[in-house]
Amino acid sequence: MLQVWKSFYARSDPAKAYSLLSPALILVTLAMLIPLGLMLSFSFFTQTSFTEIDYSFTITRYIDFFQSNLLVSLLIKSVKISFIVTFVTLLTAYPVCYYIAFYVKKNKMLWLVLLTLPFWTSYLLRVFSWKIILGTKGVINSSLINAGLLSEPLTFLMYSETAVIITLTHAWAAFALLPLYVSLDKIDFSLIEAARDLGLSRLETFWKITLPLSLPGIIGAILIIFIPTVGDYVTPALLGGTDGRMLSNMIQAYFGKVNNLPLGAASATIMLITVAIVTMIVSYTTKKLTQRIS
Amino acid sequence: MNDSFIQINQISKHFGNVKAVDDVSFQIKEGEFFSLLGPSGCGKTTLLRLLAGFEYPTSGNLLLDGSDITALPPDKRPTNMVFQNYAIFPHINVEKNVQFGLRKLGLTNDEIIKRVKDVLSLVKLEGYEERYSSQLSGGQRQRVALARALVRQPKVLLLDEPLGALDKKLRDEMQLELRTLQKEIGITFVFVTHDQQEAISMSDRVAVMSEGKIQQMSSPNELYKNPQNIFVSDFIGETNFLKAKTDSKDGEYINVNIEDLGLFKIKNNLNISENASDVICSVRPETMMIDKEKSDWDICLQGKIKQTSYLGEMTKFYVETKEIEKIITVSSQYFDNQSFQDGKCFISINLNDISLLNKK
Numbered sequence: 236m237l238q239v240w241k242s243f244y245a246r247s248d249p250a251k252a253y254s255l256l257s258p259a260l261i262l263v264t265l266a267m268l269i270p271l272g273l274m275l276s277f278s279f280f281t282q283t284s285f286t287e288i289d290y291s292f293t294i295t296r297y298i299d300f301f302q303s304n305l306l307v308s309l310l311i312k313s314v315k316i317s318f319i320v321t322f323v324t325l326l327t328a329y330p331v332c333y334y335i336a337f338y339v340k341k342n343k344m345l346w347l348v349l350l351t352l353p354f355w356t357s358y359l360l361r362v363f364s365w366k367i368i369l370g371t372k373g374v375i376n377s378s379l380i381n382a383g384l385l386s387e388p389l390t391f392l393m394y395s396e397t398a399v400i401i402t403l404t405h406a407w408a409a410f411a412l413l414p415l416y417v418s419l420d421k422i423d424f425s426l427i428e429a430a431r432d433l434g435l436s437r438l439e440t441f442w443k444i445t446l447p448l449s450l451p452g453i454i455g456a457i458l459i460i461f462i463p464t465v466g467d468y469v470t471p472a473l474l475g476g477t478d479g480r481m482l483s484n485m486i487q488a489y490f491g492k493v494n495n496l497p498l499g500a501a502s503a504t505i506m507l508i509t510v511a512i513v514t515m516i517v518s519y520t521t522k523k524l525t526q527r528i529s
Numbered sequence: 530m531n532d533s534f535i536q537i538n539q540i541s542k543h544f545g546n547v548k549a550v551d552d553v554s555f556q557i558k559e560g561e562f563f564s565l566l567g568p569s570g571c572g573k574t575t576l577l578r579l580l581a582g583f584e585y586p587t588s589g590n591l592l593l594d595g596s597d598i599t600a601l602p603p604d605k606r607p608t609n610m611v612f613q614n615y616a617i618f619p620h621i622n623v624e625k626n627v628q629f630g631l632r633k634l635g636l637t638n639d640e641i642i643k644r645v646k647d648v649l650s651l652v653k654l655e656g657y658e659e660r661y662s663s664q665l666s667g668g669q670r671q672r673v674a675l676a677r678a679l680v681r682q683p684k685v686l687l688l689d690e691p692l693g694a695l696d697k698k699l700r701d702e703m704q705l706e707l708r709t710l711q712k713e714i715g716i717t718f719v720f721v722t723h724d725q726q727e728a729i730s731m732s733d734r735v736a737v738m739s740e741g742k743i744q745q746m747s748s749p750n751e752l753y754k755n756p757q758n759i760f761v762s763d764f765i766g767e768t769n770f771l772k773a774k775t776d777s778k779d780g781e782y783i784n785v786n787i788e789d790l791g792l793f794k795i796k797n798n799l800n801i802s803e804n805a806s807d808v809i810c811s812v813r814p815e816t817m818m819i820d821k822e823k824s825d826w827d828i829c830l831q832g833k834i835k836q837t838s839y840l841g842e843m844t845k846f847y848v849e850t851k852e853i854e855k856i857i858t859v860s861s862q863y864f865d866n867q868s869f870q871d872g873k874c875f876i877s878i879n880l881n882d883i884s885l886l887n888k889k
Contacts, residue, residue: 429612433678
């Protein structure tokens with residue numbers, strides 16, 4: 236029997252694949268699919284009192300969501316903040332990666348390690364350190380006041396959308412660096428030389444060759460930053476104040492002190508779908524855009 | 530035709546302490562097929578990149594058709610390059626690759642279409658317009674790279690070992706095609722290669738480089754028959770080196786004492802002085818004769834065949850002689866590896882076939 240199994244296993248690629256995948260599959264099922272299914276089903280229930288839930292099927296929670304100005308505006312704001320964070324991160328990370336990929340000859344690894352060094356500390360710690368930098372008596376405000384450039388602290392720095400954007404940008408930069416660096420490093424430098432040889436200026440070469448060829452890295456970076464930041468909850472909770480609040484903070488409230496699980500579940504589902512749609516639109520348009528460039 | 534179409538004036542290029550190109554000066558004629566030949570690291574590619582504008586010289590200047598191009602960036606030079614790995618843009622198709630360099634020339638749409646069509650038929654790539662680099666064979670990629678450079682009608686086409694990645698048969702075919710193409714369109718070609726056979730078979734003139742310097746610059750014939758130094762003689766084709774000492778000079782001739790063989794009168798092409806003492810005699814394997822019997826040639830030595838290698842059109846014999854310490858390589862079209870049963874043979878040399886070189 237064992238022999239039969241062994242020879243079957245040796246010849247069957249699917250059997251090998253599934254046995255290698257099984258730990259991950261079990262984990263994903265337990266930690267992802269079941270909770271996700273639960274969340275989806277809860278979004279179709281009704282909270283009748285503080286402790287009781289009516290389990291009959293209804294889509295009223297989704298109607299509630301779209302009738303609430305607060306929730307819709309928070310959803311829009313979450314997407315907007317994420318977009319800005321993604322854009323700023325790309326804009327700052329791309330030149331750095333470009334430099335390392337094409338101009339650093341020795342110890343590229345060292346550069347990358349140094350760039351990701353801040354990310355060796357915990358996310359929470361980094362959020363708190365931004366609090367120290369941006370606060371009313373923080374590093375920026377006190378140095379500006381001491382230098383005599385300001386008489387009163389800048390209030391928009393702390394407990395605001397700006398604070399959330401700055402912190403999230405910094406927090407997720409490392410995740411943008413790696414895909415961007417990899418896609419740029421893969422570009423054969425002779426392609427860039429060939430474009431110059433064929434009469435294109437440096438800037439034109441960048442638009443026609445470097446940018447389109449680094450597109451996989453750009454899409455990767457956009458998705459890797461956009462998806463988690465839309466749902467980020469820690470940073471807006473600690474640094475956002477009322478101005479910087481995002482949808483995830485509201486969802487957390489529904490599952491917590493407000494205690495309206497079905498509406499919380501519906502909001503979370505809507506956010507999930509929104510992220511999926513935005514993701515698809517972004518990758519599609521980025522591809523189309525570069526096709527037109529080249 | 531302009532004899533100094535490209536002028537390379539005292540060009541040096543240093544990378545840190547390395548002198549990649551070391552004070553090189555020469556001129557390339559208009560419409561010429563010119564090759565830079567040398568082992569890897571000799572500076573030939575650096576010199577080509579200096580011409581293309583990818584590197585700027587540490588000192589010296591470059592003139593093309595009378596105007597100074599030393600400081601011009603690559604996009605402002607009337608040169609185009611065929612890269613070693615072809616550098617075909619992977620995200621656009623063959624047609625767009627070829628069109629790529631035409632955008633900036635200010636041509637009308639009709640002209641662009643005509644030029645692309647003409648150049649694709651020139652390199653025999655009609656019908657491949659829609660393909661991408663990944664869908665092409667090595668030889669086809671090479672043609673795309675050639676078409677993309679030629680379509681701009683450059684004054685000079687620079688080729689960086691373009692045949693290196695092709696298999697032997699295809700390489701031979703492309704050599705012939707490139708040569709025909711160059712004569713047809715009349716553009717000056719500067720061709721970099723480490724393959725001596727490639728350089729000799731295609732070029733009008735060849736510059737042999739080593740350690741950043743030009744060792745010899747001449748026609749392929751001259752290069753093979755009259756090498757100026759040991760490096761060139763060794764690098765181009767195969768040869769036997771024999772040690773010798775100079776004796777008295779005799780007009781165009783000089784008497785030399787070849788080690789273990791005695792005193793001989795040899796033509797002194799390089800005008801070596803009789804005080805030079807140590808010199809080297811170079812004898813090509815195909816100029817010698819191998820036979821079963823003694824000959825009446827100037828030098829005839831009895832030997833024993835240690836090893837043979839059969840090459841089809843000829844056979845190479847590695848012969849040990851009593852007189853010379855080194856194993857001598859002789860090649861023959863008449864005898865093969867089965868001709869000598871006991872390995873006993875006679876090898877003969879004509880004094881005319883010995884070229885005398887300075888020992889460095």
